[in-house]
Amino acid sequence: MSAENLGKIVAVGLIFSRGAPQEAAAAAMGLAFAVIPYVIFKVSSELEARAQRAEIIELLKRQQQQPQQ
DSSP states (O other): EEEEHHHHHHHHHHHHSHHHHHHHHHHHHHHHHHHHHHHHHHHHHHHHHHHHHHHHHHHHHHHSOOOOO
């Protein structure tokens, strides 16, 4: 979902709200639509980076253990 579409959804929710609780709910939903996908992506990219770092460390350890010629 693009930021433009997200903004439209939040705007419609705020326009048709009938009070502060509904406005707060619309704002919270807008934040949830933006924040939750970001957090999921960030966690997956950090896990991938961690796995890559572990692989690099393992390769460096193997290289150090090999006898020098």
